Amino acid sequence: MxxxxxxxxxxxxxxxxxxLLAEHGDDARVxxxxxxxxxxxxxxxxxxxxxxxxxxxxxxxxxxxxxGRLRIPPLMRHVDFDTLAVDGPLGPLMRDVTRHISHLPxxxxxxxxxxxxxxxxxxxxxxxxxxxxxxMIARSARRGVRNVLAKAFxxxxxxxxxxxxxxxxxxxxxxxxxFVRYGFHKIARRSGDYxxxxxxxxxxxxxxxxxxxxxxxxxxxAVPRRLGAVEELLERRQPSRRLFREAADLAAExxxxxxxxxxxxxxxxxxxxxxxxxxLDRSLEG
Amino acid sequence: MSRNIRITMEVNGEDRxxxxxxxxxxxxxxxxxxxxxxxxxxxxxxVCGACTxxxxxxxxxxxxxxxxxxxxxxxxxxxxxxxxxxxxxxQVAFHEHHAVGCGYCxxxxxxxxxxxxxxxxxxxxxxIQRVVAANSCRCTDAHAVVKAVRAAQTAMRAGRE
Ligand SMILES: Cc1cc2nc3c(=O)[nH]c(=O)nc-3n(C[C@H](O)[C@H](O)[C@H](O)COP(=O)(O)OP(=O)(O)OC[C@H]3O[C@@H](n4cnc5c(N)ncnc54)[C@H](O)[C@@H]3O)c2cc1C
Ligand code: FES
Ligand code: FES
Numbered sequence: 506m507x508x509x510x511x512x513x514x515x516x517x518x519x520x521x522x523x524x525l526l527a528e529h530g531d532d533a534r535v536x537x538x539x540x541x542x543x544x545x546x547x548x549x550x551x552x553x554x555x556x557x558x559x560x561x562x563x564x565x566x567x568x569x570x571x572x573g574r575l576r577i578p579p580l581m582r583h584v585d586f587d588t589l590a591v592d593g594p595l596g597p598l599m600r601d602v603t604r605h606i607s608h609l610p611x612x613x614x615x616x617x618x619x620x621x622x623x624x625x626x627x628x629x630x631x632x633x634x635x636x637x638x639x640x641m642i643a644r645s646a647r648r649g650v651r652n653v654l655a656k657a658f659x660x661x662x663x664x665x666x667x668x669x670x671x672x673x674x675x676x677x678x679x680x681x682x683x684f685v686r687y688g689f690h691k692i693a694r695r696s697g698d699y700x701x702x703x704x705x706x707x708x709x710x711x712x713x714x715x716x717x718x719x720x721x722x723x724x725x726x727a728v729p730r731r732l733g734a735v736e737e738l739l740e741r742r743q744p745s746r747r748l749f750r751e752a753a754d755l756a757a758e759x760x761x762x763x764x765x766x767x768x769x770x771x772x773x774x775x776x777x778x779x780x781x782x783x784x785l786d787r788s789l790e791g
Numbered sequence: 792m793s794r795n796i797r798i799t800m801e802v803n804g805e806d807r808x809x810x811x812x813x814x815x816x817x818x819x820x821x822x823x824x825x826x827x828x829x830x831x832x833x834x835x836x837x838v839c840g841a842c843t844x845x846x847x848x849x850x851x852x853x854x855x856x857x858x859x860x861x862x863x864x865x866x867x868x869x870x871x872x873x874x875x876x877x878x879x880x881x882q883v884a885f886h887e888h889h890a891v892g893c894g895y896c897x898x899x900x901x902x903x904x905x906x907x908x909x910x911x912x913x914x915x916x917x918x919i920q921r922v923v924a925a926n927s928c929r930c931t932d933a934h935a936v937v938k939a940v941r942a943a944q945t946a947m948r949a950g951r952e
Contacts, residue, residue: 506835507814507815507816507819508814509814510794510812510813510814511794511813511814512794512813513794513796513813513857513859515859536857539855539856539857539860540837540852540855543816543837543854543855543856543857544836544837544855546814547816547835547836547854548836556813556857558857558859558860560860607925608840608921608922608924608925609850609903609906609907609921609922609925610840610843610849610850610851610852610903610906610925611837611852611925613849613850613851614851614852614855614856696921696924697924697925
């Protein structure tokens, strides 16, 4: 099938882009990498009357660091995280996560901000922004700029706090302490597919204990979420296989799986147990 | 802006000016607008990779890019690889290593692996395997494709020296 007809706009600045969004509102869509929007348009799940292609906006590709945050612009692609975006553990963490997103041709086009705006429950970046406490910077022509915390940003499946006339102009991620350890794991049917379950674990080592523990689960529920009870169980404890097993069991118990056509609930809980165990195990490697 | 748009892109080294609808994909523009039918489409959903071409040197899914987005850019398709007499080292290697079955996926695989080798000429076997996994083939053994790309990598290196 082919996309429904639309008017094409190629703004050369962010001002112009948000101006077009203000003008066309819910009949317009931002086109970033197109790796989610174009399939949706080709199958007519999406039929915007106006497409605002942001790929010709200059200086929207490179990240920078300021005030203790990594600031990610709208045209930074998945593949750009292959080279370390920042010093400290955040750079390698982002590199390890991005390698799980699909394959080279998709990674060359797809953008970080596009993934965040798209809010797929199984998106790597939606999980990472949730666990890392990112802030999303939304901008509209009429109301200017506002910041939304990841926790409030993902509202439900493919639905975010962005209004129809708002563009995601930046995502800010707080830098990580040098004592941070992390583990990421994804379970997918085939390499390069969206994950069935994903888990990202981040904590600091204080002597032998884990502190400031963060455990996020993606792909299983409607939106990625930090599992508070699991974090409490691990806080100020020494890592061990046995403790990790206990934490994974708890995660499986408290997860609230999406009911999908091809997965039954028990299977989703098994996936949760497995993915949390492996992410925790990974945090001890390297 | 209008729904019918005149675009100019460099296709296999030549400037081509065509009129497309905004919704026309690059894959359709190449096949129907430029009459270059080497580029195939399968899923038109970004999954299979049959439509892979190079845009400014990067291997991308041409079913997921609108043709208007290629305005002012350089596109390379499988037709650029050979003049019909001498084959490109990748084509030679695919032939020698039996990496072609029905051939439907081959143009996509050739452009994918060419793009990957041009970006990183020294990628190792693991990385080649990861690259090749991006595209689906329903006939051949993926190991044959990986072997062919390894052989082509050596031939291309020798060609550069
Ligand atoms: C075969 C295949 C496999 C994939 N596998 C994975 C995977 O394993 N994991 C994964 O996370 N993703 C996967 N993806 C999706 C890919 O990561 C996309 O790149 C990503 O979801 C969307 O980014 P994009 O830049 O392509 O956005 P687009 O497709 O251009 O846009 C997606 C949505 O976000 C909106 N949008 C984009 N940018 C902005 C902005 N700056 N402000 C406001 N709205 C915006 C668009 O209007 C649209 O609604 C896969 C895609 C394909 C085709
Ligand atoms: S036709 Fe483009 S990826 Fe299948
Ligand atoms: S050779 Fe037939 S699909 Fe690959």
